[in-house]
Every structure is written in C-alpha cells, then in structure tokens.
Amino acid sequence: EAGVTQSPTHLIKTRGQQATLRCSPISGHTSVYWYQQALGLGLQFLLWYDEGEERNRGNFPPRFSGRQFPNYSSELNVNALELEDSALYLCASSRGQGMETQYFGPGTRLLVL
C-alpha cells in the first residue's frame, strides 16, 4: 500500500510570492492534515480537511489556506510568503475523522529567501 506522498520535496521562493504544496493521502483515507515544522521546533497544526471540507484550522493567518479535492488529495497554499514561513510542511492522512492514527508524508521543505 502506497504511503502519503507530497510534492514537491523542496521549494524555493522569494518573499511575497505564493507557494502551492500538494499531498496525496493513503488510499481509503478521507482526512488530510497539514502541519508546519520550523527548524528546531515542534509540529504546529495548520489545517484539517475531511470529505472535501475544512474542519479545523490552527493559529495561522488567513494567507495559509488550502482545499481538498474529490479524490481526497489536498493542496496547501501560502500567499504573500514571509521569511518566517521557511519550514518543513508535513501532510498526514487518516481514516475518517478524529482520533484515528495519522500517517505522515515525507514533507515539503519550503525556503523563502
């Protein structure tokens, strides 16, 4: 069974640009979660999608947004990039909602110059 996949693996942008990150969940998983992990810091919850809808978001500004497609894949968009947005962005998926175990993809490393 294929795991969670993310693309691109690395992304370099300049301040003010937009970044789009993609995630494909494990087959059969309907929930997708996005996390930000800045260097040396813990995982910070960004967004949770389930069945195509945003179910919850963390304490991030509105320039962090995303969506989930009918095939349950997901996109994270970060507008007006700032230097502090440089981080590893991890996507996880789970079966259904809530307390199910989350399985992580390898992440996208975003560098904002």
Add this chain to the structure above:
Amino acid sequence: RKEVEQDPGPFNVPEGATVAFNCTYSNSASQSFFWYRQDCRKEPKLLMSVYSSGNEDGRFTAQLNRASQYISLLIRDSKLSDSATYLCVVARNTGGFKTIFGAGTRLFVKA
C-alpha cells in the same frame, strides 16, 4: 503553558540502558494518545498508541495516567537505532477535533 509538555532533552544514554520519557497534557478532555518517532530530517512515524491499561510492544512500554494527565514511554535495552526525537501526541474533540504534538525529546544512544 503549552498544552502538551515533554521532558526537555537531549537524553544521552549508552547502548543497553533503559530510558523513560514523560509527557503531561493540560486538557482533561483529551481522548487519544500516541507516541511518534521522528528521525533527523524525516517525517514523524507512529511508534505506538497509548491505552488506558498501558501497552507494550517489544522493548517499548507506554503508560497513561488520566488522573494525573501524564503519559510515559519506557525504552528498555536501548539500541543505537533508537536515536531519534520522540513526540508525545494528544488528540481531543472539544471545540473541533485537534491533534497536539509535544515539542519532542531528543534521544542519543551511544556505543
């Protein structure tokens, strides 16, 4: 105060040692508990779920104390390959489902 707090690391132990990690959580409505392992520059991977009765998987034992809002992970007979960051994870469904990760405890196992 963070909702999930872990022992500050790093822990430096010799091979074969027993090491214990502690984690406390502040929200009594928390319902699910996990330990994840994260290797350097890699994604977190589930190590084990934590059940109320405690559970064991080989050299790893997890305990949950709901009254004290405390979770522990014990690693016996440490191996070099156990070197990683261990993340305590708590999930709850109050005011919307949330998964909260602790900042992690770094473990170095040395020969």
